[in-house]
Amino acid sequence: MDILDLRILDILDIVFVALLLYYVYKLVRGTAAVNIFIGIVVIYLAFLLTQLLQMELLSSVLGEFIGVGVFALIVVFQQEIRKFLLMIGSTNFTQKGRFFRSFKFNRDDFDSKTNVEAIVNACEAMGKTYTGALMVIQKSSKLDFVKNTGDKMRIELNQPIIESIFFKNSPLHDGAMIIEENKITATRVILPVSNDRSIPLRFGLRHRAAVGITEKTDALALVVSEETGQTSYIKDGQFIMFETMEELKDKLKEDVN
């Protein structure tokens, strides 16, 4: 019985470590943090080697370094840790909210499912007229910290509304639009801009802002370029490739709900 318990615990242990490594990988993938992570592993291996070879002085220097390293890690990986905690902390509550909403306790007339068709059709139409747009779809991480920079509102999402907000002469066209479920909850929002140097130079601030918010949270972003009319889909700080608008709809539907 003891052996059986131990085995189950061992399996759980391995599963949790694998999950932890997977989430750490997901967070640092494609960012400069990967190199820092490799640097830390190299220092740690060097420390183990100096201990094995009994090189007292070097071992104590590296030991000291690793001792304060925890605080250095918190500073260096501040954004990743924040995103990780947000990911763990908010997922369950959001799902609980959806569970209650399915019983219609929450007296909201809006359909809670994001209208992906309206969003993508609006992107296509805006692309044809070279109208710039930036839309951020909130998932489990709350976007309140950016919503405060813009104008809060509560409008049911549909294609004409999106197009009229981003219409060049509209007072609301600047900055980003925040979408929560099937509502536009803020416009003219200023997003954190990504410092990622691997983003091609042809992409300006609008695209960098989309990368920035998706790096920091699990939100999804759509950008319509004013210059090329092209739509870009950004998730986890990465540009997601798609061939047709239908394919984009399928990808979005999968990722949104």
Ligand SMILES: Nc1ncnc2c1ncn2[C@@H]1O[C@H](COP(=O)(O)OP(=O)(O)OP(=O)(O)O)[C@@H](O)[C@H]1O
């Ligand atoms: N930090 C930001 N948060 C939200 N929106 C932003 C931010 N920075 C810029 N924008 C929006 O992007 C517009 C300018 O974009 P810019 O031309 O630099 O981007 P771009 O990525 O080259 O896009 P485009 O292909 O449309 O020109 C601004 O008018 C503003 O509406």
